[in-house]
Amino acid sequence: NAGVTQTPKFQVLKTGQSMTLQCAQDMNHNSMYWYRQDPGMGLRLIYYSASEGTTDKGEVPNGYNVSRLNKREFSLRLESAAPSQTSVYFCASSEGWEFPSNYGYTFGSGTRLTVV
């Protein structure tokens, strides 16, 4: 009954360091997403994966890479972290990317990342 699990929950990085945020879902969903949320803002889509083996850019992809490792897992990598990437990152999954009318998104609890 885990839903969407994100690790780590908190992370502090120095400018220029790299790290990978992990996301896994146990609902057999085809589609997975990475969002970031800055203070006082709504969520912005970074990358998404409509199905296993595919990834596409969202609104704010610069500075990030993603990997859809398998159907369950979708990771987000920061190759050279910058202070502007300080944010809360949310992973989500959903069914029915091609026909979404009856399906909602399930979100993880987020990763709070600070880049100093």
Next chain:
Amino acid sequence: DAKTTQPNSMESNEEEPVHLPCNHSTISGTDYIHWYRQLPSQGPEYVIHGLTSNVNNRMASLAIAEDRKSSTLILHRATLRDAAVYYCILRDTLGGSQGNLIFGKGTKLSVKP
């Protein structure tokens, strides 16, 4: 860009009904109206969605105007746990990238005891 307009904030008293408005004057015939909410320090959670007819579930009701250019999320009896940011989002049923959820700033609902 978000295609909906919501008030920045609203206040309600505990155990009273709350009506959260959303304007979406440029809605297309294939857009579903979705509502999500985000409690403090948590990820968003799905609340309800609809196309043309009013919808009810255990969390809330969704009232959709006849011309579909506006909708209202109704919480029948607000509790302190309903204090959250509520997002009204249009999601294209044609799917593909057009069906991705695009969030605006939402409405911050405060509930007073």
